[in-house]
Amino acid sequence: MISFSRFVLPNGLRVIHHYDPDSSVVVLNTLFNVGARDESSDKTGFAHLFEHLMFGGSKNVASYDKAVENAGGSNNAFTNNEYTNYYITVPAENAETAFWLESDRMFQLNINPQTLEVQRGVVVEEFKQRCHNAPFGMLWHHLRGLLYQKNPYRWPTIGEDVSHIENAVLEDVSAFYKKHYHPANAVLCVAGQISEEETRSLCEKWYADIAPTGDVNSNLYATDPLPETRRFMETEDLSPNPAVFMVWRGPFFQNPESAALELFADLFGGSEISPLYTKWVKENPVFNDAAAFYLRSNGEGLLVLYGVLNEGETHAHGEKCLLETFNAAVAGKFFTERHMERVKNKATSALLFEKASLINRAQKLCYFENLGDINAVHDEDAIYRYVSLHEMLKIVAGNINPGAAAVLYYHSKQSS
Amino acid sequence: MNFRSTAPEAKTIKELSFVAPKEFTLSGGQSLFTSPKRDLGVIKLLFYWPYGTAHQSVPMLARATQTLRLSGNKNLSAEEIQEGFEYWGAAANLDVGLLSSTLVLQIQKQHLEQSLKWLMEQGAEPVFPEEELMVFKQVEVASLLRRMQTPRYWSSRLCFETLYGKDSADTRFANPKDIENLKATDLKNWFEKHLPFSGAKLFASGDFGDDERKAVERLVGTASALETPPALALPQNPEFNSNIRHNMDHAQQVSLYMGKALPRLTIHEMQTASFVNMFLGGFFGSRLMQDLRETRGLTYGIGSGLTPSAHGFTWYISGEMNSQNAEKAAEATRKIMLGLAGNPPVGEELEKARRCASGQLRAGFDGPFSLPAKWQFLMQNNLPESYYATYMDRIWSITSDEISEFADNYLHPDSFTLALAGKLS
Structure with missing residues (x-):
C-alpha cells in the first residue's frame, strides 16, 4: 500500500x-x-x-x-x-x-x-x-x-x-x-x-504562478481497425542469427484483460521453464532463444512472441513452431491451477520489489494519476488475483486472432 | 524582485550517516550481515563467494558453473527446480564478476521459509546435466556472436587484451570454441571447490528481522570455510601506449575505449582516484561529458571509471561516436586527460564536484537494498568499514594541487592503451 x-x-x-x-x-x-x-x-x-x-x-x-x-x-x-x-x-x-x-x-x-x-x-x-x-x-x-x-x-x-x-x-x-x-x-x-x-x-x-499555455491532452488519436489477416515483412539485420517475430495488438493498460494477457505471456514464454522455451530451445532446438511478453501500455498493449533461429532452421518452420505452441497453450494444453498460482505469485513479487524503490513509487503515483484514477495504484495486485485459469485463456482467445499476426523475418546480413 | 532569479540555498553534505549492517555468525561459522529492517513484504538474500572469472582456468568456466548451479540434481530437473522457486514468487539471480560470484534470492517475506529451504535442498549438489550444458553452449555462442557485431565489444576486448595479455586473469574473453569445449566435470569441480553454500557470506536486506534471521540460521547449512583465493598470476607482457584500430564496415559508429592498469592502491590513493575520476568522466558535469557531448554534440555518452582488476584497478574511458568524429574525440580526450594535471579543477568546478560527489555518496545508502552492494565492494577490495566515511572527508579535504599531482602520476594519455573499433573513416 x-x-x-x-x-x-x-x-x-x-x-x-x-x-x-x-x-x-x-x-x-x-x-x-x-x-x-x-x-x-x-x-x-x-x-x-x-x-x-x-x-x-x-x-x-x-x-x-x-x-x-x-x-x-x-x-x-x-x-x-x-x-x-x-x-x-x-x-x-x-x-x-x-x-x-x-x-x-x-x-x-x-x-x-x-x-x-x-x-x-x-x-x-x-x-x-x-x-x-x-x-x-x-x-x-x-x-x-x-x-x-x-x-x-x-x-x-x-x-x-x-x-x-x-x-x-x-x-x-x-x-x-x-x-x-x-x-x-x-x-x-x-x-x-x-x-x-x-x-x-x-x-x-x-x-502557483505558472499559467497553462495549452490544453490538456485529449489523448484522442487516429485508430486502425484490428487486422483480420497476417501482415508480413522480411528484412536484414546485423545479427548473425536469423529470427522470427510475431506480434498482435491487445487491450490497453486500464482494461483488466491486459493483466490476463500479461500473465499468459509470462506463463507461455516468460522464463526458461515456459513451454515455448523448453519445447523449442531445449527439447527440440529450433531456436537458441525464444520468449513471449505482453507490453502493457495505456494506448494499446502488444503481445510479442519471438524465436532466434539456430543454423539450418527456416523462418517458415520457426513461425509454425511459435504459432502451433501458442495455439496449444490457448487451448489449455499446458497450464494447470498450479501454473496460475505460480504466475500470480511471480507478478505479486515483482510489484512488491518495484514498490521498494522511492523513485518507482513516485513514478507509479504519477502514472496512475495521469490515467485518471490514482487509487488504482492499490489494485495492481488485485487485478492479478481475480483472474482464473479458464478466464485467462478465454481472454487470450478473445483478443488474439492467431491468423492475424504481424510477422517479421530477420535475415542475417553478412558482416565483417 | 523576481523570486525565481535567486536560487534557494543549496546546503553542503559533509556527513554520512547510515546504520551499518549487523554481523552475525551462523552456527556453522558463516557470516550473515543484516541491513536495518524495512516493512516492505520482500527480502533480498545475497550469497557471496570470493571467486570469479579471474580465478578460472579456462574462459567461461566460472560463468557456466554459476549459471548452471540450479540446473538439475540427482532427483530433479532444471525445470522442476526453477518451478519450485517461481511457485513461491521467488527468483534466484546468479551472477559472476572478475573477483566474485553471487546468488541473490529475491523473496516475499511470507515465503522465505519455503523458498530458502528449496534453495538449500535443491542447490546443494548440482550434477550439471549434459543436456543443460548443451543448451547453455548453444544460447551463449549465439549471444556472443551477436555481441561480436557491436563496436563496443571489440573496443573493450582489444583494449583489455592489449593491456593485460590475451590469457591473463583480467581478460580471458571467450571465443565460441571455448564455450563449445566446456566440460560438465570441470563445472562440477569448480563448484565443489569454490561455490558451495557452506563457503558463502550472506547479506540480508529488506523486510528482514529476528524471525527471518532465525529461519536463515536454521536453513542454511553448516560451513566449511573456503580456501583463501590464491594469488593471481601477473599479466604477461602487458603493453601500454598502444593505439589499436579495428575496422568494422557494417558499423555506423566508432567505439572508443582507453584503459590503464593501476596497481593496488592505498585507501587514500583509491579515494583520490575516485574523486579525480569525477572530473574526467565520472559524472554529467565531468570534462569529457561537458566538452564532447554538451558543447560539441559528438557523442550520446562518454564516461570513465575504475573497475577492479586482478592486481588493482583498470582506469577506463569509454564512449561511442560518429565515424568522422572518432579521431577528433580521441584527441580531445587526450587533451582533457593532460589538462587535469596542467589545469586542475579549482573554484566553482572543484566545489561543484565536491557537492555532487558528497550528495551521491549519501544517496547511495538510501533505499532498503543499498547496503549489501556497499559491503560487497569493501570485501572485494579488502577495505575497512570506515572507507565511506573517510571518503566523505577526503572529498572535502583534497586540494587542487593533489588532483594535479595524481593526474600527472596516473592519467597521462601516453600511458593508456587506446582502441577504436567500428566504421573507421
Missing part, C-alpha cells in the same frame, strides 16, 4: 505527496502528458528530442545540470509513446532546489539555437547507437510499421527516421513546448523525507 495525499493547484497542476521517513532524499517526479504519439508523422522523435532540450537551462537557471550537481542531486528522464517523465533526487535538506529547477523549466525554458544544434547531434548519435549498431536495433521500427497505418503508435519513440531529428527547427520546438509543457498537462509527485505541509507550501511558492 503506497500512502499519499493529493491536491490540485488552481492552474491545473496535480500534485501527489508521498512521505517516506526512512529516506534521506526527496524525489520530484514530473510527468508530462505528451509522448511520441503526439508527434506529426513528418516530425517523429520530437518528444524525445524535446526531453533532451529540457536540460538546456531555463530563464532563471543558466545550467540545469550544474544546479542539480551543486545541490548534491542527480536527475534523469525518459520518453515513451504516451508520456515524458522527468525525475530529480536531492538530499532532503536541498528539496527547495528541486522545486526551483523543475518549476522554472516548466515556466520558461531557454530554447535557443545552440542548445538545439548540440542536442540534435547527441540524439542522432543515440539513434545510431541504439538502432544501427545493435542487433535487432530497428525491431520496433519494423514491427510498429506492420501493426499500424494511421495510428501514431506506428513509429517508435526515438523517431521513424533520423532525418526528422536532423531537420528539427527552433520554431517547431517552441510550439511543442507551449502546447504540451504546462501545469494543466502535468502531474508532479513529491516523495521522500518531506512533510505534506512543506510540500504544499513549496508548490504554492514555485508552481
